[in-house]
Amino acid sequence: MNESMSIRDQLSPEKIRKRYEQLKQQADIRARNAAAELGISEGELLAARVGTEAVRLADDTEAILKDVVSLGEVMALTRNEYCVHERKGIYENASFFQHGPMKTGLFVNPDIDLRLFMAQWKYCFAAMEPSKIGIRKSLQFFDSAGEAIHKIYLTSKSDEAAYDALVAKHRHVEQGASIVIEGASPKTVEKPDSEVDWQGFRTAWENLKDTHGFFPMLRKFKVGRVQALRKIGTDLAVEIDNNAARHVLEMARDRDCEIMVFVGNHGCIQIHTGPVKKLVEHASWYNVLDPKFNLHLDETGIAHSWVTKKPTEDGTITSVEIFDSNNELIVSFFGKRKPGVPELALWREIVANLPVKEVTHVA
Incomplete structure (x- = not known):
């Protein structure tokens, strides 16, 4: 059994929640970094808070994404290891396509412009997380390894009642505080x-x-x-x-x-x-901090x-x-x-x- 599996076996959802609270008290830590500190994925960290700060949503990602338009203006967040892209707008003009075994999705708008590779989308949650400015509501999507693929945050212009209705409509029948983690997909091997x-x-x-x-x-x-x-x-x-x-x-x-x-x-x-x-340098991060668009590199x-x-x-x-x-x-x-x-x-x-x-x- 590898080390990461050992860590997961030792951490019950209750222990994860407790250690996460301890980490937050020690420093202003983001969920991604806290999960790394705990030796688990960010998806597992959020799943552990189902029943307190999260709701597991049904696995029908396409249906959920089509309903996001009802929330009005929200903030879309997509990231990789070294860059975070945040854009405010409305999730209009959703379309999904089947190309043989591969399913893709599109949002094509002046503000919300996304290309989606649906085979990677596995777990969906609604999160209601305490912050310095009150409860921060979001929809969060993860792959089979528990890595975050995409997040959608409410803004001051969002329709909170529509968010609550979306969460109720797409609530998963199972509200367990854990998810099954699979290994990350292997990288495509390039020829010499x-x-x-x-x-x-x-x-x-x-x-x-x-x-x-x-x-x-x-x-x-x-x-x-x-x-x-x-x-x-x-x-x-x-x-x-x-x-x-x-x-x-x-x-x-x-x-x-x-x-x-x-x-x-x-x-x-x-x-x-x-x-x-507006360009701002902060420590190792170079940032765009405009009203509708933020970039953190x-x-x-x-x-x-x-x-x-x-x-x-x-x-x-x-x-x-x-x-x-x-x-x-x-x-x-x-x-x-x-x-x-x-x-x-x-x-x-x-x-x-x-x-x-x-x-x-x-x-």
């Missing part, structure tokens, strides 16, 4: 460089018609994203300095350039489209930064992509655009001013 058909891959890249074809192309050739950027050639991908993310945000602010900011995990990608104005997690160029039917699309040491995508930036509209010239100017990574030559 020597086994990749790089000429075929280059041809496929050059013939892209849409940026949405990029990930299927990687999957077809069994190539990792950073592996692809490293090998494709400097006309299509250039490694840049790791302070590029803050430079992008600062230049977008200073030049009034509307941008797109993508942050995601294996279950959800969340997108902000528009300006960025932990710069200590940045290991690689790239400019990429992808051909489409609307012309070349330029992006800035930021990765961690495991080659996981932390955040990516584009100029504001819509299908059928060429890329902003101002965005290309910003990208052209980003410093290229200095190559260190070993004697």
Whole structure:
């Protein structure tokens, strides 16, 4: 039995709740960090509080998400290890699609803009957590390993009665204070460089018609994203300095350039489209703190930064992509655009001013 299973066996829901309260008394600690401190997942921590600060919701994620529009304005939160993306808006225009065995979902709105990969969504909860400003109500969604995929928080403009009705409607018949945890899905194994058909891959890249074809192309050739950027050639991908993310945000602010900011995990990608104005540095975090959009980027997690160029039917699309040491995508930036509209010239100017990574030559 591995160590994490041993910890879980020793911690009853009552013990988890007690230790969580102790941690909160010692410091202003977030649930994600408290769960790590306890050696459990964030989903298990929330499940342990079912009956006190949480309600288990039915596993029909699609039905729940379709009803979120009734809450009015809320705050959407999607994060990965090193970046948190928060956007206020209304969950309108939900749509879900079945592609063979894979189900996807979309919310396409000026404010709430999401891409959902439904196979990863496992557990749903309503949380009513005490905070300095009163009870903070939310809907929270987790994968089979108990990792958070997406959260929806009420704001001062939300309809609390509609929230209570949603919770009552989708309440799970079982209100136990634990969930069954499965191991995280294994990462897709990329081929060694020597086994990749790089000429075929280059041809496929050059013939892209849409940026949405990029990930299927990687999957077809069994190539990792950073592996692809490293090998494709400097006309299509250039490694840049790791302070590029803050430079992008600062230049977008200073030049009034509307941008797109993508942050995601294996279950959800969340997108902000528009300006960025208030930039604040706090410890290792570089932040956007605007009325409708907040971004929190932990710069200590940045290991690689790239400019990429992808051909489409609307012309070349330029992006800035930021990765961690495991080659996981932390955040990516584009100029504001819509299908059928060429890329902003101002965005290309910003990208052209980003410093290229200095190559260190070993004697």
